[in-house]
Amino acid sequence: MATGTDVRSTTTRGAGWWCAWGFIAISALHVVYGLVEYGSEAGDVLAHGLGGASGDVDRERFFWYMLGGPAMLLAGLWARQEFRRTGRVPRAVAWFAVFLGAMVLLMPDGGFWFFILLAVPAFRASSGRSAGKRAEGDG
Template identity: 35%
Template sequence: MTPDNKIRPTDAPESVPPIRTAEGGLANGTAPMNRMARWIPWGIIATAFIHTVYAFVTMSGAWGDIVDAGVFNGIEKDAEREAAVWFFYAGIGLLGFGTFALKEVRATGRIPLQIALYLVGIGGTMVVVLPDSGGWMLLVLGALTLVSRRGAADRR
């Protein structure tokens, strides 16, 4: 300390332990989380990325037809073009789920129940009507989300 009772930077300890809240989270706003909850949002985001890229790679003919038709109203009630556009937008929607889940995990340590239910609902119905699809991935991600929430509740 200096004669005027001010602390110099060299007086501070070299490492200060993090300050924890009563719930076990850190005072800087991050929350405790299990490994599963930490990685599930990234699984959703990866699925969104794959879905969006797949829409352009495997359906490139439909996108070319949309451009050839002038883009505005370029679907022209063509089933293949509609499928390409919906496939693309589904990827964007999954990206929204994933980024929201990531934000919530960082803030609370848990993925919201609504994300789990959306994934199970979308994946489950998709598996029923189209078993040979990516619906299985959504169903698995939703089930893992439910399991991660249960584990987080057990630790509280």
């Protein structure tokens, strides 16, 4: 039997969980919204590539929705994996949330506000201050 504190039973679990699943949920919403709103552009992008997207606002938006969603998914999966393994979220994931949240300055009516909210649990879970020691053999 492992000794020590199981990181899953600490108060940081909430912060790590919110960080990881927040990124994953936002990524899913991002891709779904992009497909619903700009899905008609998918065939055009697949047929002609992105080279002709310059100047076509709907094609550009479709591209960014499809690019942003997987990037956020990877950040969420990385945060989830590292939190389960070490009891901490990578600091880079927290800074990624800050960077995306800062985009509010460029597009205040966009959904970047969610990343400002995600940055708080991301930094809390990356510090490990309340995570305690990882239980030996727990992984």
